[in-house]
Amino acid sequence: MKNRVKEKLKNGEKTVGAFVGVYSPEMVEMLGHAGFDFLVIDDEHGAFSPRDVENMIRAAECVDLVPIVRVAYDPSCIQKALDRGAKGIQVPMVNNREDAEKVVQRVKFPPLGQRGANYTTRPASYGKDHGIGFLDAADDQILVIVHIETPEAVANFEEIVSVPGIDMAFIGPTDLSISMGYKEEGARHPEVQNVIAQLRERAQQQNIPLGNIAANPASVRQELENGTAFVAVVITSVMMSAFLEVVEAGVRKD
Numbered sequence: 001m002k003n004r005v006k007e008k009l010k011n012g013e014k015t016v017g018a019f020v021g022v023y024s025p026e027m028v029e030m031l032g033h034a035g036f037d038f039l040v041i042d043d044e045h046g047a048f049s050p051r052d053v054e055n056m057i058r059a060a061e062c063v064d065l066v067p068i069v070r071v072a073y074d075p076s077c078i079q080k081a082l083d084r085g086a087k088g089i090q091v092p093m094v095n096n097r098e099d100a101e102k103v104v105q106r107v108k109f110p111p112l113g114q115r116g117a118n119y120t121t122r123p124a125s126y127g128k129d130h131g132i133g134f135l136d137a138a139d140d141q142i143l144v145i146v147h148i149e150t151p152e153a154v155a156n157f158e159e160i161v162s163v164p165g166i167d168m169a170f171i172g173p174t175d176l177s178i179s180m181g182y183k184e185e186g187a188r189h190p191e192v193q194n195v196i197a198q199l200r201e202r203a204q205q206q207n208i209p210l211g212n213i214a215a216n217p218a219s220v221r222q223e224l225e226n227g228t229a230f231v232a233v234v235i236t237s238v239m240m241s242a243f244l245e246v247v248e249a250g251v252r253k254d
Ligand code: 3PY
Pocket: 092, 147, 149, 171, 172, 173, 174, 175, 176, 213
């Protein structure tokens, strides 16, 4: 079980993936053929059943995309996503060291954590990969990502990212701006931008890769230039702009 994205991040390389909240294994295959590195299945907000999540993961595996699941704000969802075959877990609203420790506990098998083992699941090849090899590979290869998206998480950034087992901090600019009181201006607000710029410096000091969303190709480029190691483009935004462009092209101007 190799995790290409985790390896790239360890080597200081940048990665670009897709944040997807709609069910479509076909679209996942398209993303893989297009050359994305990873897929984040948004099971915090998207309308996915556990079976849908599994089929999206399956499609990602067919095209060599690393499947990551953004679970709901509930560590008990982590086990299900991992047993479907997720190679990464992204957890929203992690605000302090204790929250971060709970996440790691759910991802790692004993003695590192408390994940329940079962060798009949997909990631254990339904019983073929039995035993210590599977457990150690999962502990080693699964990417553990926590969202930094509240003023409390910003204040506790260093203690969160220093929890052993946390591989990356992911900025949630929408929740961050709303929780900072900027519902209207959103992440464009200069104070939010300032906090994000400081997080970049703090992440560098802590030697922890940073992730962020991007709404379009220009913001993907900008994020990469800013040093973001894991850029997740929001596929619904990309699709909506493409649809609006087509409609715009079809509107009679005279
Ligand atoms: C946010 O922007 O708040 C996120 O969680 C990314 O979707």
